[in-house]
Amino acid sequence: MKPFESRDYRIFDMFNNQWALATAGDSSRYNTCTIAWGSLGTIWGGPGGGRPIATIYINPDRYTWELLKESDVFTVDFFPPEYRKALGYLGAHSGRDGDKVAAAGLTPKELAGGVTFEEANLTFVCHKLYQAPFERAGLADEINQGIYRNWQPHWMFVGEIIEVEDKR
Numbered sequence: 001m002k003p004f005e006s007r008d009y010r011i012f013d014m015f016n017n018q019w020a021l022a023t024a025g026d027s028s029r030y031n032t033c034t035i036a037w038g039s040l041g042t043i044w045g046g047p048g049g050g051r052p053i054a055t056i057y058i059n060p061d062r063y064t065w066e067l068l069k070e071s072d073v074f075t076v077d078f079f080p081p082e083y084r085k086a087l088g089y090l091g092a093h094s095g096r097d098g099d100k101v102a103a104a105g106l107t108p109k110e111l112a113g114g115v116t117f118e119e120a121n122l123t124f125v126c127h128k129l130y131q132a133p134f135e136r137a138g139l140a141d142e143i144n145q146g147i148y149r150n151w152q153p154h155w156m157f158v159g160e161i162i163e164v165e166d167k168r
């Protein structure tokens with residue numbers, strides 16, 4: 001077991017209430033957006049040998065999605081509570097329209113081939129293993145006719161966690 005696998009993560013609270021950034025690309029070209037949907041778990045190995053993964057759910061209308069699709073690496077970045085305003089900003093502006101990271105006051109840095117931020121206190125660097133859109137045929141009616149009534153479904157991006165920086 002890798003050391004980070006034995007740490008405690010309040011994952012429901014971390015995603016749903018504290019939010020995170022999903023950051024795609026490398027230091028030559030990257031983009032990030034706020035996420036409140038995400039999963040941590042294991043897959044593709046026997047008992048005790050499953051690969052640790054993070055899964056994020058990104059809509060194709062995001063600029064971050066364009067980079068995620070082309071990237072081998074993405075990061076999932078969590079922040080102390082004082083950065084909530086910055087996360088709100090990054091979730092309401094697009095990287096297509098300018099340097100929103102600078103405008104939010106965050107400092108990008110390279111980590112294990114991906115990009116995270118000096119201000120993050122927990123970063124999962126992920127090697128992408130799978131990407132695909134949710135198929136409408138497989139979605140429950142309440143989801144198709146609810147959130148996706150007038151919207152294209154999100155894509156899921158599954159990444160093996162290859163590095164963790166935990167400053168908590």
Ligand SMILES: Cc1cc2nc3c(=O)[nH]c(=O)nc-3n(C[C@H](O)[C@H](O)[C@H](O)COP(=O)(O)O)c2cc1C
Nearest residue numbers: 033034035036037058059062063064091093094095
């Ligand atoms: C609190 C919060 C949570 C969000 N969660 C998600 C998410 O899980 N998936 C997603 O695709 N967009 C999510 N968004 C929306 C994107 O962050 C937003 O559309 C962003 O401006 C996209 O930026 P980009 O075009 O630079 O990628 C969220 C926004 C906020 C404010």
